[in-house]
Amino acid sequence: MTQTGIRLAVSTVIFSLRRHGGDTRPTVVLPLVRRTRDPHEGRWALPGGWLGAEENLEVAASRTLRETTDLSPSYLEQLYAFGDADRSPSRVVSIVYWALVREDISRTASPHNVAWFDATALPRLAFDHNQIVEYALWRLRNKVGYSRIAHGLLDDEFSLAELREVYEAILDRRLDPANFRRQVENSGTLIPTEAFRTGSHRPARLYRYNHDVELADRGPLPHRVFLKEPS
Incomplete structure (x- = not known):
């Protein structure tokens, strides 16, 4: 906790594709974690956790995602910082990432408190996570038009x-x-x-x-958040 009483957390919106039943057209889905304690005990939420004192943001995003869902993404990018004063009982600022995994990876066994949901038909989530998912989906739809x-x-x-x-x-x-x-x-x-x-x-x-062309335009910052699927 900082001197101002603000705690930093990292969450990730991770998108994949699923085909349901006899439908051959895939839909965008994402994993959610059922909360086991207050606030919002029993409600679904984005995977995440606290930022370690000596931890880089992208390392924390990968770690918390792996710890909560057993998933390692093929693409990971910082989305936005959410820090409205009333978003949680204690003042928490969440650095949110969004990530992608292939359909075959997302169909591997998930922990018992993790379930996959249609990204456009979510229940009421904990905190402001419905708003976060909506923003991440908007970013995905915009980015697919000008990147790979x-x-x-x-x-x-x-x-x-x-x-x-x-x-x-x-x-x-x-x-x-x-x-x-x-x-x-x-x-x-x-x-x-x-x-x-x-x-x-x-x-x-x-x-x-053609891997000589970047997956997406990341600007002048180091591209450390590009991850590879586990072999």
């Missing part, structure tokens, strides 16, 4: 249809397949591979991102 942020939700190699599904899930609307193909192929960010995805339809060529 969708990469954080995909395997290393993917078809254009799979990439389009990610964009459609994030933007919550259908995209014209022909226009989408033309735009991404002309973007210069994709590299075609010699591999194909086979199935009930004709084989689809797989692509990978």
Whole structure:
């Protein structure tokens, strides 16, 4: 606790994709942790914890996320600082990050007090966490339009249809397949591979991102918060 009585916490909004039942179109989901003590005991909340005295912010975000959900994100970025005086009984400022994990990673076993929710159909959460998720989802939808942020939700190699599904899930609307193909192929960010995805339809060529191009424009700060999936 600081001399002013303000405590610093770190929370993370972590997005993934899920297909529900027979629906082949994925939706954006996120994990929440059920609180086991007051305030808001029993209510769902974002994963997080206190900032350690000698801890960097991004290290704390990764640590608290791993401790509460057993997840390691493929993309992690600072979102915003939330510190309204009435957001908690004691004065707490939360440094909030947002993160991405692939669908196969998010489907691994979760701790007993963690559950996944549709990002657009949340219950009433603890503190101001509904507002935080709404802001994070807005940031995700805006960023997908000018960066390669969708990469954080995909395997290393993917078809254009799979990439389009990610964009459609994030933007919550259908995209014209022909226009989408033309735009991404002309973007210069994709590299075609010699591999194909086979199935009930004709084989689809797989692509990978050109890693000489940054995942997103991070500005002049060090890019220490770019994380890799565990091997």
